[in-house]
Amino acid sequence: MTLSLLSHxxxxxxxxILIDGQWRPAADGASWTHTHPATGETIGTFPIATESDVDKAxxxxxxxxxxxxxxxSRAGQRVKLLHRYADLLRANADELRRLQALDNGVPLSFAGIYATSVEAAADVFEHHAGWIDKVGGETLPPYQGGDHLAMTFRxxxxxxxAILPWNAPFLLYAQKVAPALAAGCTVVLKPSEFATFTVLRMVELLVEAGLPDGVLNVVTGPGNPTGDALVTHPxxxxxxxxGSRAVGRHIIEASAGTLKRVSLELGGKSPTLVFPDxxxxGLAAMTTMGTVTMGLSGQACVAHTRALVHRDVYDDFLNAAQLLAGMITYGDPFDPAVLSSPLINAKQLDRVLGYIERGKDSGARLVAGGSRVDGDLAGGNFVQPTIFADVDNTAELAQEEIFGPVLAVVPFTDEDEAIRLANATEYGLGAGxxxxxxxxxxxxxxxxRAGTVGIxxxxxxxxxxxxxxxxxxxGREGGRSAFEAYTELKTVLMPLTDELM
Structure with a gap:
């Protein structure tokens, strides 16, 4: 039977579009129609913000x-509001998980995994609320002669x-909005056009928590025209x-005219290094393959899509990875038995299938998957969990971010070779x-050379x-460094006598 999600x-x-506390349509009445990646069914519509809408926001x-x-505002006021908001997120978690399933197809079975959960988003807001009354400046002794006070302020x-991707709207919304609000900034937020309803509901809850008008504004729509108008605004x-490296480069170029501060998280080709000890x-293989296949079908920036495996345990790793690949289930994201999602749209489906076909011709050995999921799910953007063995570390499969359920397995002989192979990439996000x-x-x-390494x-x-x-x-998201990234450091000098400094 053909899958349908309309009943959900x-x-x-x-x-x-939220501007100064008022929800409104687009200036020209244009709207985006969201079709579900698992079925192609129309789920709903929302406005496409014009350049004029962005300017007003x-x-x-x-x-x-x-x-x-x-x-x-006083530190205590911001602290209380962000804690109140975290409580509202938790209280509405079931509804938010449902909206995410309708947005990007991430199954409810995966929405409870901490890093992609509403609970994680609430924790991020509470964590940054904790920095509000703790991050300050310094009082420094005079370096030269004279009696004066040297101080710094944040x-x-x-x-x-704040421009969001579609794949993890709970966490990535929180990682941008929480430190910005905690620091005292105001925000214009653009959700991805492929995960808008989830973010709109989280914003509704923030308004309910009591955030003053104009502090958070929302413009919905695609990169062109909405995103471009936002990043170029003086x-x-x-x-x-x-998001993608290509868009990140565009943002750097577009922001150069006014020297905007920029924080970018642009993906990776993260390696897992498996030593014979x-x-x-088997668990290492299943964990690695799980990041590539479960939940987001490899559509995660930090998915460990390169497995560097010592030759002594190479076959054991491949056998366990294939076992996990065979356990992945697709379909209705509201079905608790479904473990993974479709690719987000037809363009991404074609892109991933193109990598797989070129991988088959590259000399790498295909040991699992390699095609679309057929049968009742043929109308969705589903791709089988795919494993390529004996991959050359310089090949496309090992160097480019495919953003799909494709694992490239590369053998190594010793520690030095493993490190050399792991670092031989333009990326450096994560590693295991x-x-x-x-x-x-x-x-x-x-x-x-990676930002986060798990042992x-x-x-x-x-x-x-x-x-x-x-x-x-x-830059970085999370922790004190994220809070400080939304601040400027100011130095103030004040004489303590009538003499000039």
Whole structure:
């Protein structure tokens, strides 16, 4: 029977553009029709914000920053509001998970995994609320002669353009909005056109929590025209973006004219290094293959899509990875037996299938998957979990971010070779190491050029900085470093006598 999700639609947020506390349609009445990636069915519509809409949203944020109470509010007021909001997120978690399933097809079975959960988003808001009354400046002794006071202050950076991807709307919304609001900034938020309803509902809850008008504004729509108008606006002080490397480069170029501050998380080709003394080779294989196939079907920036495996345990790793691949189920995201999602749209489906076909011709050995899921699910953007063995580390399969359920397995002989192969990439977001030798684990972790390295496991935590080396991005999200990224550091000098400094 052909899959249909229309019975799950229910109530959707029916407003899209939020400017100075007022929901409104697009200036020209244009709208985006969201079709579900699992079925192609129309789920709902929302406005496409024009350049005029974006301009009004930025001006609202500018006025709220320059004249409004939020940047000048007492620390306790911001703390209480963000905690109140975290409670509202948790109280509405079931509804938010349903909206995510209707947006991007991520199954409810995966929405409880911490890093992609509503609970993680709530924790991020509470974590950054905790920094509000703790991050300050310094009082420094005079360096030269004279009696004066030298001080530094951290002040909110201003108007922030926060641009979200579609794959993990709970966490990535929180990682941008929470530190920006905690620091006292105002925000213009653009959700992905492929995961808008989830974000709109989270914004509705933030309004309900009591956020003053104009502090958070929302513009919905695709990169062109909505995103372009936002990143080029002269009144935006900072752009925070998660998405593709190509768009990240465009944002850097577009922001150069006004020297906007920029935070970018641009993906990766993260390696897992499996040594012969791994505590459990089979578990290492299943964990690695799980990041590539479960939940998001490999559509995650930090998915460990390159497995560098010692030759002594190479076959054991492949056997276990194939076992996990055979366990992945697709279909109705509201079915608890479904473990993974479709690819987000037809363009991404064609892109991933193209990589697979070129991989078959590259000399790599296809050991699992390699085609679309057929039968009753043929109308969706589903691709089988795919494993290529004996991959040349310089090949496309091992170097480019495919953003699909495709694992490239590369053999190595010794530690030095493993490190060299792992670092031989333009990316540097994450990495995993599997070994029982603690000295090796620490030695290899320090040698890897990656922002986050997991030893015998990998996870994302609200209080830890997350971001990449090399072309995986600029800056960090999470922890104190994220809060400080939404501030400017000011130095103030004051004489303590009548003599001039």
């Amino acid at each position: 639609v229910g109530r959707l947020p029916d407003q899209g 930025v001006h609202a944020a500018r006025i709220a920053f320059d004249e409004g109470p939020w940047p000048r 002040e909110p950076i201003g108007v922030v353009a 009144l935006v002080d900072k752009v925070s973006f998660t 791994a505590p459990d080779v 190491i599997y070994t029982t030798d603690n000295r090796r684990a620490f030695r290899v972790a320090r040698a890897l 015998n496991g990998f996870q994302v935590e609200p209080h830890l900085p997350f971001g990449g080396f090399k072309q995986s991005g600029l």
